[in-house]
Amino acid sequence: MNVPSEQTPPPVPPAGDPEHLEASASFDADVMAYIRRATQCGLYDIRGMGAKRRLPTFDDLVFLTASASRYPLEGYREQCTSRTVLGARFAKQPIELEIPVTIAGMSFGSLSASAKDALGRAASEMGTSTTTGDGGMTPEERRSSKTLVYQCLPSRYGFNPDDLRQADAIEIVIGQGAKPGGGGMLLGQKVSPRVAGMRTLPEGIDQRSACRHPDWTGPDDLAIKIEELREITDWEKPIYVKMGATRVFDDVKLAVKAGADVVVIDGMQGGTAATQQVYIEHTGIPTLAALPQAVEALEEMDMAQEVGLIISGGIRTGADVAKALALGADAVSIGQAALIALGCNNRCHHDGTDWIDVTDDYRQLGTGPGFCHHCHTGRCPVGITTQDELLEQRLLPEQAARWVCNYLQVLNMEVTTLARACGKSDVHHLEREDLAALTVEAAAMARVPLAGTSWIPGCDASDTGSGS
Amino acid sequence: MSDTVSFDLAQVSVRELNRYFHSELPGSEVTRISVQNPNGRHSIGVGLDCPVEVEIHGHAGYFIAGMNKQAKVTVHGNVGWSVGENMMSGEVRVNGHASESAGASAHGGLLAIDGDASSRCGISLKGGNLVVAGDVGHFSAFMAQAGTMVVCGNAGANLGDSLYEAVVYVGGAIDSLGADAREEPMEATDVEAVRGLLAEAGFEGDAGSFRRVASARSLYHWNAEAHQEY
Numbered sequence: 108m109n110v111p112s113e114q115t116p117p118p119v120p121p122a123g124d125p126e127h128l129e130a131s132a133s134f135d136a137d138v139m140a141y142i143r144r145a146t147q148c149g150l151y152d153i154r155g156m157g158a159k160r161r162l163p164t165f166d167d168l169v170f171l172t173a174s175a176s177r178y179p180l181e182g183y184r185e186q187c188t189s190r191t192v193l194g195a196r197f198a199k200q201p202i203e204l205e206i207p208v209t210i211a212g213m214s215f216g217s218l219s220a221s222a223k224d225a226l227g228r229a230a231s232e233m234g235t236s237t238t239t240g241d242g243g244m245t246p247e248e249r250r251s252s253k254t255l256v257y258q259c260l261p262s263r264y265g266f267n268p269d270d271l272r273q274a275d276a277i278e279i280v281i282g283q284g285a286k287p288g289g290g291g292m293l294l295g296q297k298v299s300p301r302v303a304g305m306r307t308l309p310e311g312i313d314q315r316s317a318c319r320h321p322d323w324t325g326p327d328d329l330a331i332k333i334e335e336l337r338e339i340t341d342w343e344k345p346i347y348v349k350m351g352a353t354r355v356f357d358d359v360k361l362a363v364k365a366g367a368d369v370v371v372i373d374g375m376q377g378g379t380a381a382t383q384q385v386y387i388e389h390t391g392i393p394t395l396a397a398l399p400q401a402v403e404a405l406e407e408m409d410m411a412q413e414v415g416l417i418i419s420g421g422i423r424t425g426a427d428v429a430k431a432l433a434l435g436a437d438a439v440s441i442g443q444a445a446l447i448a449l450g451c452n453n454r455c456h457h458d459g460t461d462w463i464d465v466t467d468d469y470r471q472l473g474t475g476p477g478f479c480h481h482c483h484t485g486r487c488p489v490g491i492t493t494q495d496e497l498l499e500q501r502l503l504p505e506q507a508a509r510w511v512c513n514y515l516q517v518l519n520m521e522v523t524t525l526a527r528a529c530g531k532s533d534v535h536h537l538e539r540e541d542l543a544a545l546t547v548e549a550a551a552m553a554r555v556p557l558a559g560t561s562w563i564p565g566c567d568a569s570d571t572g573s574g575s
Numbered sequence: 576m577s578d579t580v581s582f583d584l585a586q587v588s589v590r591e592l593n594r595y596f597h598s599e600l601p602g603s604e605v606t607r608i609s610v611q612n613p614n615g616r617h618s619i620g621v622g623l624d625c626p627v628e629v630e631i632h633g634h635a636g637y638f639i640a641g642m643n644k645q646a647k648v649t650v651h652g653n654v655g656w657s658v659g660e661n662m663m664s665g666e667v668r669v670n671g672h673a674s675e676s677a678g679a680s681a682h683g684g685l686l687a688i689d690g691d692a693s694s695r696c697g698i699s700l701k702g703g704n705l706v707v708a709g710d711v712g713h714f715s716a717f718m719a720q721a722g723t724m725v726v727c728g729n730a731g732a733n734l735g736d737s738l739y740e741a742v743v744y745v746g747g748a749i750d751s752l753g754a755d756a757r758e759e760p761m762e763a764t765d766v767e768a769v770r771g772l773l774a775e776a777g778f779e780g781d782a783g784s785f786r787r788v789a790s791a792r793s794l795y796h797w798n799a800e801a802h803q804e805y
Contacts, residue, residue, distance in 0.1 A: 267682065313795065335641050
């Protein structure tokens, strides 16, 4: 077609016109910053918290609550129980909780003693459990935690038979979602005299713990290790096996075969106080994808009713909890969310009277409130992930425990509200059939139909029992 | 009641034996326990917590005397993995050979092995004393944090990899040292320490002929320039 002679072509923008610059999708500003940082440091980035990248999550699922085809319960008047029992497979004394939300293992060392104390108080008041971490059990957390799970980690820092006997359950940690395959890490600035003493380490060293257990290796050995711990505790205490979410289907089967009472799967959104960023963002699978694999493994072994399943990694809301239960978890575990409830990333800390702005302290770390993942520095502006005596005083255990309590209460209210709307009088009656997915990815990972269809990507119609 | 009680593991289970150790033995007048026919069973005598002498007559399996406190346990035979693991105090003696990870994470007490010990002997040691009359396998004393290990025979490859403050003394040849481990001069206090531990274990040896291996402490802090060549 000829261009009319009176029309002129649009002007070509001059070179360098900001409105017409073309950014690289492969080498965007973040990637360039990563490369520049590497050129200056020569050392990989280490940080705290969990994966920051956008991932498929429980937000990609919705509940198909009751209507004409289902009968709801009254949201405020009719009872809906959230009582949760874990570890009844072999243990004489299973764990009985009032809510299906537990506090994940976080060490004294990574957290201040005040933070551990606050978590214990809150968990006890809400009738749930808290968990030790890589560094042993402190007297404060034992005192404040009605139900305390004692971790048996590769490092065995501070591990001893007296604390084992006074624990309520034992959790053998094979890995965690933030760094499956990697060992623990606590940089020198947090290895205080007390932390060093508990871990039998020189004060101030950069502690890198083992990634493998010292006294057993494969799953056959794990079975014997579990037997040893049962024998020491006279078969009273439930034994959990915690793993980072990678080859979940196989790993869950092996843990069950080895004799676990409870399997804990920690998805890639799970947090840490310090590890290499490349682990945090590039290892493991999302929690949403991990949970159905774990459930499938249990169901295939006909063990779903016998072995407890706890899922963790990026659980934030009551809706997350409810969806996890509907997909087959018996309980969830929260770490980062509990820290945020304590005040993590708050602009202010509260000294008991007033709110004190600590934005400058965040700035000194090179970050700001809402963006901080600098747990590894030990300079937590709100006194949670620190061993500094002055910073630690910024967290008042009694007050912080109240915040965590309120948060746990909201989670449980939301779970029971959703369960009632689905017609359930027990939160553990929520089921996969109550869910639909908003994205194809979530439908494939969670193995629930894409909303408005009966289509589950990757599943035959004969598998789902519904035509498409 | 006799001060000696016998258990025949051909007749009773390990569970029954350990239940007795934990619930009936403490506070009783029993001072000696004889265990017959262990036949390679695991977890015999785990979680002991009283000053009793336990004699196990025969070969035993994994985790024998695990997490021991106070008790003196003697195995007249060979043992499987992780004998005396996480021992806190007391004494565990093997009149035979030990398989892998002997004394793993032991915090205290004495583990004496009359024969050889396999790989990762003394791994993650946190304060106990470990004396081996024979040889030890590769990666022994891996990440050992505190305590002392005496090896009268030879040590396999990568001895003392990633050591912290534990010290290893070797009477024979060392196949190779692990990352951050180095040989240091034997001082008079080292000779005295070896002599004392040999005597405590009841083993013979010329304390002055041992070599001392300890941490070079170059891994205590991040070193980006190391290029995995420690």
